[in-house]
Amino acid sequence: MNHCLLPDCLPGHEDCNTIEITYSIFPGVQTASxxxxxxxxxxxxxxxKCYLPNNQKGKKVLSLLYKAWSRGLIFTIGSTCTTGEKNVVVWNGIHHKTEKHGGPPAGYPDHxxxxxxxxxxxAQSVE
Structure with missing residues (x-):
C-alpha cells in the first residue's frame, strides 16, 4: 500500500486535492491464516487505485486504512462475486472508492x- 497526492479535487470535496491510494498484491501461496x-x-x-479527499477526515481515513492494511484486513482470499473463481484476492468488507466520479457505490460524490x-x-477494531 502506498499513496500520493493528485492535484484535482473529488466531486463534493472541491476545497481540497485528492489522495490516491495504490494497493499492490502479487500471486503467492496461502499461509495457515x-x-x-x-x-x-x-x-x-x-x-x-482508490481515492480520498485530502482533508482532515480523509487523512484520518488514510491513517486508519494503513493500520488495517498492516493487520491484513483490507483484502482476503476467497471467491469472486462476479465469476465465482476461487482462491482469489478479494475485498474484505472495508469499502473503498475506486472511481473519482459517478457517485455511489464506487465514486464521488458520496457525502x-x-x-x-x-x-x-x-467494527474491525481499527481506530
Missing part, C-alpha cells in the same frame, strides 16, 4: 462515505 494453506492464490485487477468507512474500520 488463509482458507486453503499451501494452495496458490490468484490476483486479478492489481494494482488497485456519507468517510463516516461509513470509519464505522466499518471501527
Amino acid at each position: 488463509h482458507p486453503c494453506p499451501g494452495k496458490p492464490f490468484i490476483v486479478r485487477g492489481f494494482p488497485k 456519507f462515505y468517510l463516516d461509513n468507512v470509519i464505522i466499518e474500520l471501527r
